[in-house]
Amino acid sequence: MMKKRYRNGDIWDFEHEMAVAASRQVVLGLDGGTTSTVCICMPLIPYTDLLPDPIPVLARSIAGCSNHNSVGETAARETLEQVMADALSKSGSNRFAVRAVCLAVSGVNHPTDQQRILSWLREIFPSHVRLYVQNDAVAALASGTMGKLHGCVLIAGTGTIAYGFTEDGREARAAGAGPILGDWGSGYGVAAQALTAVVRAHDGRGPLTMLTCGILRSLELSSPDELIGWTYADPSWARIAALVPVVVSCAEAGDQVANKILLDAVQELASSVKAVVQRLGLSGEDGKNSFPLVMVGGVLEANKRWDIGKEVINSIVNDFPGALPIRPRVEPAIGAALLAWNFLTRKSP
Amino acid sequence: MMKKRYRNGDIWDFEHEMAVAASRQVVLGLDGGTTSTVCICMPLIPYTDLLPDPIPVLARSIAGCSNHNSVGETAARETLEQVMADALSKSGSNRFAVRAVCLAVSGVNHPTDQQRILSWLREIFPSHVRLYVQNDAVAALASGTMGKLHGCVLIAGTGTIAYGFTEDGREARAAGAGPILGDWGSGYGVAAQALTAVVRAHDGRGPLTMLTCGILRSLELSSPDELIGWTYADPSWARIAALVPVVVSCAEAGDQVANKILLDAVQELASSVKAVVQRLGLSGEDGKNSFPLVMVGGVLEANKRWDIGKEVINSIVNDFPGALPIRPRVEPAIGAALLAWNFLTRKSP
Numbered sequence: 001m002m003k004k005r006y007r008n009g010d011i012w013d014f015e016h017e018m019a020v021a022a023s024r025q026v027v028l029g030l031d032g033g034t035t036s037t038v039c040i041c042m043p044l045i046p047y048t049d050l051l052p053d054p055i056p057v058l059a060r061s062i063a064g065c066s067n068h069n070s071v072g073e074t075a076a077r078e079t080l081e082q083v084m085a086d087a088l089s090k091s092g093s094n095r096f097a098v099r100a101v102c103l104a105v106s107g108v109n110h111p112t113d114q115q116r117i118l119s120w121l122r123e124i125f126p127s128h129v130r131l132y133v134q135n136d137a138v139a140a141l142a143s144g145t146m147g148k149l150h151g152c153v154l155i156a157g158t159g160t161i162a163y164g165f166t167e168d169g170r171e172a173r174a175a176g177a178g179p180i181l182g183d184w185g186s187g188y189g190v191a192a193q194a195l196t197a198v199v200r201a202h203d204g205r206g207p208l209t210m211l212t213c214g215i216l217r218s219l220e221l222s223s224p225d226e227l228i229g230w231t232y233a234d235p236s237w238a239r240i241a242a243l244v245p246v247v248v249s250c251a252e253a254g255d256q257v258a259n260k261i262l263l264d265a266v267q268e269l270a271s272s273v274k275a276v277v278q279r280l281g282l283s284g285e286d287g288k289n290s291f292p293l294v295m296v297g298g299v300l301e302a303n304k305r306w307d308i309g310k311e312v313i314n315s316i317v318n319d320f321p322g323a324l325p326i327r328p329r330v331e332p333a334i335g336a337a338l339l340a341w342n343f344l345t346r347k348s349p
Numbered sequence: 350m351m352k353k354r355y356r357n358g359d360i361w362d363f364e365h366e367m368a369v370a371a372s373r374q375v376v377l378g379l380d381g382g383t384t385s386t387v388c389i390c391m392p393l394i395p396y397t398d399l400l401p402d403p404i405p406v407l408a409r410s411i412a413g414c415s416n417h418n419s420v421g422e423t424a425a426r427e428t429l430e431q432v433m434a435d436a437l438s439k440s441g442s443n444r445f446a447v448r449a450v451c452l453a454v455s456g457v458n459h460p461t462d463q464q465r466i467l468s469w470l471r472e473i474f475p476s477h478v479r480l481y482v483q484n485d486a487v488a489a490l491a492s493g494t495m496g497k498l499h500g501c502v503l504i505a506g507t508g509t510i511a512y513g514f515t516e517d518g519r520e521a522r523a524a525g526a527g528p529i530l531g532d533w534g535s536g537y538g539v540a541a542q543a544l545t546a547v548v549r550a551h552d553g554r555g556p557l558t559m560l561t562c563g564i565l566r567s568l569e570l571s572s573p574d575e576l577i578g579w580t581y582a583d584p585s586w587a588r589i590a591a592l593v594p595v596v597v598s599c600a601e602a603g604d605q606v607a608n609k610i611l612l613d614a615v616q617e618l619a620s621s622v623k624a625v626v627q628r629l630g631l632s633g634e635d636g637k638n639s640f641p642l643v644m645v646g647g648v649l650e651a652n653k654r655w656d657i658g659k660e661v662i663n664s665i666v667n668d669f670p671g672a673l674p675i676r677p678r679v680e681p682a683i684g685a686a687l688l689a690w691n692f693l694t695r696k697s698p
Contacts, residue, residue, distance in 0.1 A: 069581040110574045174552035180580045180589065182545030196531025203523035204624035225459045231529045232418035240529065275553035 011081055014089040025099045026058060026091065027344065028084055029337025031139045032066035032105030034158075035238070037079055038333035039063075039087040044099050047345035051146055055334055058093070061086035067107040077120060080105070084124075100130040102340035104139030104332065109176075130344055137163035137176065139336035143328040144294030147338025151292030151324075152276050154269060154312065156299035158241040160186035162272035164280050172279040174272040179237060185268030187241030187299045193261045194247045195231070195240070198224050201257075209257035210250045218246050244299060251306045259306075265299070266308060270315035283320040290322035296332070360430055363438040374448045375407060375440065376693065377433055378686025380488045381415035381454030383507075384587065386428055387682035388412075388436040393448050396694035400495055404683055407442070410435035416456040426469060429454070433473075449479040451689035453488030453681065458525070479693055486512035486525065488685035492677040493643030496687030500641030500673075501625050503618060503661065505648035507590040509535035511621035513629050521628040523621040528586060534617030536590030536648045542610045543596045544580070544589070547573050550606075558606035559599045567595050593648060600655045608655075614648070615657060619664035632669040639671035645681070 025044040030037065041059040045052065063083040068076040080103065088094055103121065108114055117133045125131065141153035141163060149171075152164035160183050161176025175183050183189055198215055200206030202224035212224065219230060231240070250258035273293065277283055282291040293316060300309035313325045328335070374393040379386065390408040394401065412432040417425040429452065437443055452470065457463055466482045474480065490502035490512060498520075501513035509532050510525025524532050532538055547564055549555030551573035561573060568579060580589070599607035622642065626632055631640040642665060649658035662674045677684070 069578065109577045110572070172553075174554055175548075177548045177577050178580060180541050180544065180584070181548045181576060182541075192529050192531075195529065199524075199526045199530045203621070204521075204628050205523055205620050223459070227530060228458045228526050229418065231527060235529070271554050272552070279553050 011085045012095070014085070015094040024093065024097060026088075026093050026097050027099055027337055027340040028087060028101045029139065029333050029335065029340055030080065030083065030101070030103045030105065031136055031331065031333035031336055032076075032080060032103065033136055034065050034067045034070055034106055037063045037066040037083050037105075038331065039083040040331075040333040040337045041087040041091040041093060042334075042337040042341065044341065044344070051338075055330060055338070057334070057337075059087045059090035060333070061090060066105055068113075069107045073116075076105075076107075081124060095125055095129070098125060098129050100132070100340040100344040101125065102132040102134065102139070102336040102343070104134045104136045104336040104339070106136040108133060108135045130340070132340060132343055134336075134339070135161075135163060135173070135176075136332065137161045137173070138165075139332035139339065140296045140328070141165070141292075141294050141335065142339045142342075143330050143332045143335030144296070144326040145292050147335070147342035148292075149339070149342075151294060152273055152280075152282060153294040153296060154273050154300065155297045156186060156269055156308075157297035158187050158238045159183055160189070160269060160272065160297070160299070162269075162276045164276040164282060166280050166282065170280055172276045174275040175268075185265045185272065185299075187244045187297075188237040189268070190247055190261060190265045190299065191240045191243035193264070194243060194250075194258065195227060197257045197261065199227060207257060210253060210255040211247065211258055214246045214250050215243060218243065241298075248304055248306050248308075252304065262306060262308060262311075266311040266315060269299075269308075269312045273312075273316050274319055277316075277320055277323075283322050287320060288322050290324055291320075292326050293323040294326045294328060296328060301327075360434045361444070363434070364443040373442065373446060375437075375442050375446050376448055376686055376689040377436060377450045378488065378682050378684065378689055379429065379432065379450070379452045379454065380485055380680065380682035380685055381425075381429060381452065382485055383414050383416045383419055383455055386412045386415040386432050386454075387680065388432040389680075389682040389686045390436040390440040390442060391683075391686040391690065393690065393693070400687075404679060404687070406683070406686075408436045408439035409682070410439060415454055417462075418456045425454075425456075430473060444474055444478070447474060447478050449481070449689040449693040450474065451481040451483065451488070451685040451692070453483045453485045453685040453688070455485040457482060457484045479689070481689060481692055483685075483688070484510075484512060484522070484525075485681065486510045486522070487514075488681035488688065489645045489677070490514070490641075490643050490684065491688045491691075492679050492681045492684030493645070493675040494641050496684070496691035497641075498688070498691075500643060501622055501629075501631060502643040502645060503622050503649065504646045505535060505618055505657075505661075506646035507536050507587045508532055509538070509618060509621065509646070509648070511618075511625045513625040513631060515629050515631065519629055521625045523624040524617075534614045534621065534648075536593045536646075537586040538617070539596055539610060539614050539648065540589045540592035542613070543592060543599075543607065544576060546606045546610065548576060556606060559602060559604040560596065560607055563595045563599050564592060567592065590647075597653055597655050597657075601653065611655060611657060611660075615660040615664060618649075618657075618661045622661075622665050623668055626665075626669055626672075632671050636669060637671050639673055640669075641675050642672040643675045643677060645677060650676075 029040045066079045149165040162174045378389045415428045498514040511523045
């Protein structure tokens, strides 16, 4: 264990160079996504039912992509290790002060992903450190429930996923498989449907739509033919998902094609949550038990007349009246730190 | 003109090194796709209503991808120039013997694409050579009509496009915009829908389907969770499209989900053709005029009980009884050469 200390010496050099507040114990929470990775170092506060507000944070560090599917295993690990070292260094701490780490990272889709990352983490930290590896959606859930793994989170940004936990530790997810595998309710999905509608109208395969004007103007193109070159030029999902506000504007202006795309997205997003709630029985036998429903991501936060998030909530509450919608006030990395803290203090009170 | 002769000297060196049958005039036909590029060198035969069978071919050369959207402008040009030089060299000919070139290449979606390639071609060939640049779908049409630009071609392989011409030279297309822009009837589209159905069944968002077993077995995976890693590992469209036979098998075995995916694909493919036929008025005022309907590509050629091509034809003939289905007996590059020959001999009889 701690082999990495010698292999990647420079990352952890600060541990020899600084006076460390050795008595103060800390937990680390990481939120690793495709765009960026955030690490929070939090002091280990005693277990209590009422958390301090605001949550105490010793340090926050930030780095790039840590999804192993996007950048490969080696680069992902380097990023994760660096961002943890930065957070510890900034907080005047070191690895011996760490009591628990919760690493919530996108691309954890299978128990083998979890095992691989756990055994690598084990090489970095001393053996007494508790280690938890989760999908990044779990940190988003915890950011709404203040560290408690109970309820369902729906994320809809560039991508989308629904992830839920029962109080006795069972878990389930829906969607989150990427655009090829049918995440139609995501920002990418909505925008791709809108682009498709423009091409169809141009071909004579579909109705005319205000999306044509709206999207061409927003991309500074003069004809739908040019969309082909535009999509080929850079296939990044976030670039396509950035068109969602155009779709919302067209729907608000009364365009039926845009309106249908948003209604379909609402159905898709709600159905992901419903599948998770049903599989876990979160709403109890009579379907009326209450459970947290954490809502995260740009697609759900559009505070417009056509409010996708509100419509999704309406659809879910219609089937499960006990769903308690929550918009988190802290970032997912703090959710991950609270998870680490919660695991630790509950298991060793 | 012919600046390229000096810039890319090595490509055309053979012209100085060989005895050339200078009196024999030739035409070149190129079919440039995302997978490969084929060039045919054909002797210039006198104009006749009855073409020789088989079509005389002096040489055939083959190279890699020449879609500028995929490999960039420079690499695409290098490939096209090399494959033309190879065909001329193999046929014991040179650029002065060329009377016409028809370059039919994927990625020609806009008049500016055409102009760019034309002015580059103009640098390679002497000024008397007639040059034609088309989308590769046009070569496929000509391979069914023996060089005549009339009717509609439907291509459905990894991608899909419908392309049509009237006898007086008007043209129209539908689809062919890539998977992001909604080519749902393509091999990629069919397979992506099937993968989505597997994930939905696994999530509890959709009905159980035989596609789960069929696709996991075919990819040697043990759980639908692993599909996420599989799609990320290599996003090539052809790799996904290769799953079409699994979808056909499941539909033949009675799976309703697979059956619906194929029925939807049939609708999509037929609607592309119908949009083109309607915009061009190919079926005349009473809707009964006859026109060639050229059918090309792996998705349409599956000679199974569930025959996608046959169903597409049925749907089209239902609306346009004058559609005359043709399965080409020669490859698209020969279609391109016949086009060059046809343009030339008709315009200067």
